[in-house]
Amino acid sequence: MDIKKDVAVSDSGFVFYPTTGESFSVNPLGMEIIRLMKDDKSFDKITEYVVDHYNVESSTIEKDLLDFIEMLNHFSLMEDDGEG
Amino acid sequence: MEKQQYERPLIKRLESKIPNKFGAKPNLIPITHIDEVAVKDLISEHGSPLFVISEKKIRSNIRKARKAFETRYPKVQFAWSYKTNYLDAVCRTFHQEGSWAEVVSDFEYDKALHNGVNGSKIIYNGPDKTPESIKKAIQNNSLIHIDHLDEYYTIQETADALGIKAKVAVRINMDTGVYPMWDRFGFNYENGQAWTVLNKIMRSDVMTLVGLHTHIGTFMLSAIAYGVAASKLADLAIGIRTKYDHQIEYIDMGGGFASVNRLKGSYLPGVDTNPTIDDFAEAITTALINADFKPDELPLLILETGRALIDDAASLLGTVISNKRLSDGRRSTILDIGVNLLFTSFWYEHPITPAQPFTQYTEDTVVYGPLCMNIDVLREHITLPLLNKDDHVVIQYVGAYNMTQWMQFITLRPRIVMIDEKRNVNIIREREHLDRILEFEKVPDHLKKFDL
Numbered sequence: 001m002d003i004k005k006d007v008a009v010s011d012s013g014f015v016f017y018p019t020t021g022e023s024f025s026v027n028p029l030g031m032e033i034i035r036l037m038k039d040d041k042s043f044d045k046i047t048e049y050v051v052d053h054y055n056v057e058s059s060t061i062e063k064d065l066l067d068f069i070e071m072l073n074h075f076s077l078m079e080d081d082g083e084g
Numbered sequence: 085m086e087k088q089q090y091e092r093p094l095i096k097r098l099e100s101k102i103p104n105k106f107g108a109k110p111n112l113i114p115i116t117h118i119d120e121v122a123v124k125d126l127i128s129e130h131g132s133p134l135f136v137i138s139e140k141k142i143r144s145n146i147r148k149a150r151k152a153f154e155t156r157y158p159k160v161q162f163a164w165s166y167k168t169n170y171l172d173a174v175c176r177t178f179h180q181e182g183s184w185a186e187v188v189s190d191f192e193y194d195k196a197l198h199n200g201v202n203g204s205k206i207i208y209n210g211p212d213k214t215p216e217s218i219k220k221a222i223q224n225n226s227l228i229h230i231d232h233l234d235e236y237y238t239i240q241e242t243a244d245a246l247g248i249k250a251k252v253a254v255r256i257n258m259d260t261g262v263y264p265m266w267d268r269f270g271f272n273y274e275n276g277q278a279w280t281v282l283n284k285i286m287r288s289d290v291m292t293l294v295g296l297h298t299h300i301g302t303f304m305l306s307a308i309a310y311g312v313a314a315s316k317l318a319d320l321a322i323g324i325r326t327k328y329d330h331q332i333e334y335i336d337m338g339g340g341f342a343s344v345n346r347l348k349g350s351y352l353p354g355v356d357t358n359p360t361i362d363d364f365a366e367a368i369t370t371a372l373i374n375a376d377f378k379p380d381e382l383p384l385l386i387l388e389t390g391r392a393l394i395d396d397a398a399s400l401l402g403t404v405i406s407n408k409r410l411s412d413g414r415r416s417t418i419l420d421i422g423v424n425l426l427f428t429s430f431w432y433e434h435p436i437t438p439a440q441p442f443t444q445y446t447e448d449t450v451v452y453g454p455l456c457m458n459i460d461v462l463r464e465h466i467t468l469p470l471l472n473k474d475d476h477v478v479i480q481y482v483g484a485y486n487m488t489q490w491m492q493f494i495t496l497r498p499r500i501v502m503i504d505e506k507r508n509v510n511i512i513r514e515r516e517h518l519d520r521i522l523e524f525e526k527v528p529d530h531l532k533k534f535d536l
């Protein structure tokens with residue numbers, strides 16, 4: 001999962017992208033997922049992690065994770081190939 | 085290990101532009117109950133979508149409105165505007181609170197009779213009164229408000245044939261400083277039309293002029309306009325008194341007071357900006373009291389208030405079908421409620437609030453209905469907490485015009501319940517079934533069979 005290397009996440013839920021100077025806010029699960037992505041975890045691994053830790057069906061998190069990645073792409077925070 | 089509560093991952097760009105087009109912050113607390121009945125239970129028992137009406141709220145609204153007028157003016161009468169919401173249970177609540185009936189078609193007229201309203205307490209408005217219903221209204225001693233001259237002649241002929249005097253009033257339109265002017269109904273004050281018809285009535289021996297009526301517009305945000313209108317009607321009444329030595333019984337100011345809803349495009353919620361019922365009452369009663377009526381000749385003041393008495397007494401409950409991302413990155417949520425059920429979403433920004441707890445994280449969202457139509461948009465921009473599929477929402481302030489203007493389109497219309505003052509949930513309109521729709525249809529013989 002190739003999130004751009006210089007994307008920075010703070011403990012309080014802020015994401016900063018120095019290249020454009022833009023900042024973003026994330027909710028707790030969004031922050032966890034960005035951290036997992038920065039640790040090079042695959043889509044499936046992240047899904048598994050969320051299902052293990054949260055009260056959620058895998059179909060729901062799969063759909064929501066795809067949506068989340070779409071938003072990261074939309075904000076140009078993913079490496080260009082975009083593939084996980 | 086106890087698993088954590090799931091909330092879908094969210095990322096939002098931080099923007100410094102304020103205020104944004106999504107308007108005010110969303111409600112910070114969920115609406116889990118209506119009149120102490122759980123939304124979850126309402127939906128599991130009665131299905132989704134579901135209209136929920138609060139009898140308690142209707143009663144408190146009409147009592148408050150009566151108080152606003154009755155503490156300022158000696159003779160006041162409310163008449164429930166049927167078209168606003170003509171469910172029998174709703175009408176009867178208003179009738180129990182002393183309201184007469186105000187109707188604008190023969191269907192509505194018959195509904196008022198069916199509800200047990202005495203004909204003499206039915207105000208018959210509107211441009212489309214059939215000859216049969218005019219006959220019925222004359223026989224029942226109803227108050228017929230003349231909209232155009234063709235109607236005047238029909239009443240004249242019918243009353244003549246029946247040998248009964250018709251009780252009539254005239255609908256007057258006028259310039260109150262609010263535009264566009266509603267000049268398509270009734271007779272104009274400024275150009276003399278009003279006097280033309282008043283003179284005709286006063287010379288007719290089969291009509292008694294009992295009142296003057298106006299309805300200056302709808303969702304009026306100016307109380308002053310009502311003061312202007314009341315002065316103009318008072319002026320006509322005093323003119324008739326002088327010219328014909330005839331005293332009219334009432335002045336009917338129509339409806340049109342803004343409800344708590346927010347019109348599209350305004351930043352602040354209606355609750356904070358719209359005039360209150362006291363503001364309207366003050367403007368109208370001051371104008372009448374300051375007019376040149378002799379103190380013992382003040383006319384009865386009739387109000388046909390609709391939306392302001394019922395909008396905030398009803399909510400529409402619904403369920404999230406899906407969340408989607410639009411091509412430009414915007415979040416969209418599809419509800420099981422379409423514009424066919426929520427007609428007023430074309431001009432109001434109805435508050436939409438989740439019915440279950442949520443966190444402080446929100447997303448700017450477009451809310452769509454389930455119809456396969458591009459126009460099926462309930463809110464173009466709203467800041468909403470993160471909803472999941474199958475979550476419930478409460479859409480507020482839907483009491484006026486939706487349960488009458490709704491359409492059977494693509495989906496069948498849902499059930500309507502009313503919570504009474506003892507918190508009993510009463511079904512007041514059943515959900516529609518295919519059978520009921522098919523009852524109206526006929527298939528010609530040659531179309532009965534086909535092979536595919």
Ligand SMILES: Cc1ncc(COP(=O)(O)O)c(C=O)c1O
Nearest residue numbers: 165299302339340388389390391
């Ligand atoms: C003659 C008349 N009276 C009363 C009403 C009720 O108006 P509102 O619901 O705006 O109070 C209407 C609505 O258009 C009307 O035409």
